[in-house]
Amino acid sequence: MNWVPLVFYAAALVAYAWHFAQRTVVVGRTATTLLVAAALSHTFVIGMQTMEVGQVPMAGATPAISTFVWLLALAYLYTEMTTEERAMGVFIMPLLVALQTIPALRPSVEDRAAVLQGPLFGVHVSSLLFAYASFALACVIGITYVLLFKEIKAKHLGFFYARLPSLQVLDRMNQRAIVIGWVFLTIGMIVGAIWALQARGGYGAGDSRVQNMSLQDPKIFVAVVCWFVYSFELFAARRIGWGGRRAAYLSALGFAIVLLNFVPISYFFTSSHNF
Amino acid sequence: MHLLLVGISHRTAPVDVRERVDFQVRGLVGALRALAERGSAHEAVVVSTCNRSELYVACDETEPTGQDLVRFLSDYNDLAQSAVLPHVYNITDLDAARHLFRVSAGLDSLVVGEPQILGQVKEAHTAATEAQTAGPMLNRLFHASFAVGKRVRTETGLGSGAVSVSYAAVALARKIFGDLSGRTVVVLGAGEMGKLTAIHMKSQDVRHITIVSRTMAHAARTAEAIGGASAAPWTDLDAVLAASDIVITATGAASPILTKGHLEGVMRPRRNRPLFIIDIAVPRDVEAAAGEIEQVFLYNIDDLQATVRENLARRASEVSRAEAIVTEEVDRFGAWFRARGAIPTVVALRERFETIRRAELERLDFKLSTLPPEARARVDEITHLIVEKLLLTPTEQLKSLTDADTIGAYTEALTRLFALDDERRKVEPFSRERRGGARPPR
Numbered sequence: 101m102n103w104v105p106l107v108f109y110a111a112a113l114v115a116y117a118w119h120f121a122q123r124t125v126v127v128g129r130t131a132t133t134l135l136v137a138a139a140l141s142h143t144f145v146i147g148m149q150t151m152e153v154g155q156v157p158m159a160g161a162t163p164a165i166s167t168f169v170w171l172l173a174l175a176y177l178y179t180e181m182t183t184e185e186r187a188m189g190v191f192i193m194p195l196l197v198a199l200q201t202i203p204a205l206r207p208s209v210e211d212r213a214a215v216l217q218g219p220l221f222g223v224h225v226s227s228l229l230f231a232y233a234s235f236a237l238a239c240v241i242g243i244t245y246v247l248l249f250k251e252i253k254a255k256h257l258g259f260f261y262a263r264l265p266s267l268q269v270l271d272r273m274n275q276r277a278i279v280i281g282w283v284f285l286t287i288g289m290i291v292g293a294i295w296a297l298q299a300r301g302g303y304g305a306g307d308s309r310v311q312n313m314s315l316q317d318p319k320i321f322v323a324v325v326c327w328f329v330y331s332f333e334l335f336a337a338r339r340i341g342w343g344g345r346r347a348a349y350l351s352a353l354g355f356a357i358v359l360l361n362f363v364p365i366s367y368f369f370t371s372s373h374n375f
Numbered sequence: 376m377h378l379l380l381v382g383i384s385h386r387t388a389p390v391d392v393r394e395r396v397d398f399q400v401r402g403l404v405g406a407l408r409a410l411a412e413r414g415s416a417h418e419a420v421v422v423s424t425c426n427r428s429e430l431y432v433a434c435d436e437t438e439p440t441g442q443d444l445v446r447f448l449s450d451y452n453d454l455a456q457s458a459v460l461p462h463v464y465n466i467t468d469l470d471a472a473r474h475l476f477r478v479s480a481g482l483d484s485l486v487v488g489e490p491q492i493l494g495q496v497k498e499a500h501t502a503a504t505e506a507q508t509a510g511p512m513l514n515r516l517f518h519a520s521f522a523v524g525k526r527v528r529t530e531t532g533l534g535s536g537a538v539s540v541s542y543a544a545v546a547l548a549r550k551i552f553g554d555l556s557g558r559t560v561v562v563l564g565a566g567e568m569g570k571l572t573a574i575h576m577k578s579q580d581v582r583h584i585t586i587v588s589r590t591m592a593h594a595a596r597t598a599e600a601i602g603g604a605s606a607a608p609w610t611d612l613d614a615v616l617a618a619s620d621i622v623i624t625a626t627g628a629a630s631p632i633l634t635k636g637h638l639e640g641v642m643r644p645r646r647n648r649p650l651f652i653i654d655i656a657v658p659r660d661v662e663a664a665a666g667e668i669e670q671v672f673l674y675n676i677d678d679l680q681a682t683v684r685e686n687l688a689r690r691a692s693e694v695s696r697a698e699a700i701v702t703e704e705v706d707r708f709g710a711w712f713r714a715r716g717a718i719p720t721v722v723a724l725r726e727r728f729e730t731i732r733r734a735e736l737e738r739l740d741f742k743l744s745t746l747p748p749e750a751r752a753r754v755d756e757i758t759h760l761i762v763e764k765l766l767l768t769p770t771e772q773l774k775s776l777t778d779a780d781t782i783g784a785y786t787e788a789l790t791r792l793f794a795l796d797d798e799r800r801k802v803e804p805f806s807r808e809r810r811g812g813a814r815p816p817r
Contacts, residue, residue, distance in 0.1 A: 123532075124530055125529050125530070248550070252547070252550060252551065253672065255674065255678045255682070257547075257550075257685065261550060262532070262535060265553070266549060266550050266551060266553035267550065267551050267552075267553075267649065268551065268552050268553040268649070340646070341646030341647035341648075342647070343646075344647060344649070344669070345669065
């Protein structure tokens, strides 16, 4: 079922790219409409899977990716509607399409592992997915900031100059996305740690994965690295004037680490988060 | 009915003629009423800007009306006809529509793509509505022209990019800071160039403008001339720079007054808040290397002129797309305009058939009188339906015609085949009589 939203995301990607190049109003509206269709069909898919297994499908790497794509699409739509800026869409869509390919190719919804229970588990996963969606937005905004910055510095006012909002606006949007992401990342990590401590002594006592939940596990280690990168960015932006281009580079770096943790590490390396 | 445009513009008339042909001074509404009183046109709209004065009218015959409009152009402005006539253009029907569409799109402007013209065309139409000189033809024409202007602005880059140095500077500042309200501007130097740029910035609602000059008295005088600006002595330069967002340098200094090292010192306490420096002085006031500092955006007069040239080139490349939109809209308007040409024939044909039907019913009246009233009503209804059915396809065919020659040929043929000329003569009193008869008896 995950291929239905994938098709819409891909169509939206084409429309956003076309709109970015031509700036035709009709194409822009079509792009937004296609993305709304993608998000709606995705909501439907997630809803169906929720009914099927009795809970929101976010335990395990594949359902988590699907839910992440859905959250990012919604977060982007919200940004587009509040800022009336469509230029960012062309940078977000490839990420949505690429990530959505994974659940589309691995359609099965397995029952959640028995140890993954309790309200804290839900808070842990949903906060982290939301944090990652914010970081994805921050990364894209950062990339566009650098593109526009370079054009203005090089005194060649061309493609991006005509299409992007001002540097100041991009910088502010980037900072806001980082702050929101950082807050949820922090919540998600703390709640995850509390859950692991509870589970270790209780229902997860016999599960090797729960026992492996420590800083030695790559997934947890990289998440902590991530937290330090974003904490540094926030600190640097406020205390030593690392706004603008440096903040943009840091948010790209941060999100690269997030993606690394989210896809390859989840599938191949972690011994604690492979549900 | 024809469309007719008589006018002069920057393309045909020198400025000394254009400034004397002016319908704005005494108000557009007055000019429209004066034009309407002459009675040579059914509808009129006057478009008057500093670069053009154009009379758009709907009339029956273009030749005499055209001559009268030229007389109006000169009489109304107290000019000799010979002074105006050589510069006047006279355009009819769809060519006139195309002309107006190009004007609204900014294609006919002195600076291609300038945005004010669409507003001026709208004002012209509003004035005509107020003076009650705009009718169905010109209303349709002008609304179509607004649509053209809007489409060209949203679908092409014809109006994008600043095409003067001062606008280029403001546009750049907007791309760096977004909203300029709340931004602080510093002008170094109290000369004319700095003052002009500062006035331009002031029109963008910046929060504060400070003038810094080596001679405090000059700075104070310039600040006063700008209005709402303040002056600061040269010794305060660093403090003023640290608090500002946009710096305009326009001193007559022979060597750079702001070096890279100096600006690095200024930037440190700012925590990398962006600083936009516009160096319009020649020789330059700011060391070129200062542009390497992370959040310093340095543009000199040549850089700004280069962006203006780029923008002009980009506009020129958008012209063909805008022209394509104009052609599309002329075709759309043309379909309506030409279909109007067939309508009198359609009306005459229908009235001819109706006359025949009624005549036949009257002729058979004595035979029908034996029938019960319901049956008579049925006969009336059926004959009416037959006529409607017979006319349905021809009516549709006639209304769908768009080519003037074909319409002419069809009209000619129908007029002969059904003797519609007599009909037109006869129909008038008949239909009036019928309308009178339909009135309920008192």
